[in-house]
Amino acid sequence: DAGVIQSPRHEVTEMGQEVTLRCKPISGHDYLFWYRQTMMRGLELLIYFNNNVPIDDSGMPEDRFSAKMPNASFSTLKIQPSEPRDSAVYFCASGTSGQETQYFGPGTRLLVL
């Protein structure tokens, strides 16, 4: 099992540019989570999906952020336009009904200049 796959692993962009982060969950998992981690705020849940449907997006900071899950094996988190305060590590995690655990990917380190 390859685990949760995220791409890119590192992203450096300039303020105002669009950023797209990608996630491939573990095969067979029906839950997908997007988290953001910063020194100031720690690890925060942004949004999560169940069976490709967004369940709770209350953690999404503002309209510049959007997330989609077009199918069970792929999700994107988009920031448009990006700002320096969006610099963080973004983690994707997946899980399955009946299990109490979430499996995290290696994260995408985003730096917005």
Place this chain on the structure above:
Amino acid sequence: DAKTTQPPSMDCAEGRAANLPCNHSTISGNEYVYWYRQIHSQGPQYIIHGLKNNETNEMASLIITEDRKSSTLILPHATLRDTAVYYCIVRPSLLTQGGSEKLVFGKGTKLTVNP
């Protein structure tokens, strides 16, 4: 907001047991105690969870007090690779009414295992 309180940092000698405490005095009857850890530059990793009975797996043991207001994660023989931030989280079980998939992470305990 996180419902747990953990010491910000702890040290442990390699080969010795590491005992990480967690206070969760407002825990509800249907809430489990979960432990995750995050090794530097990696995503969080599940360790163990429990309701009221002590639990043990290949990674660690979880001791929950009888009143469930606190717990201790035990790494029986800590190694240098156990150096990480350890998060204690309380959350309703998915198998109970009101169960939630959401994990709310606090600041955790930075455990440093010294040679």
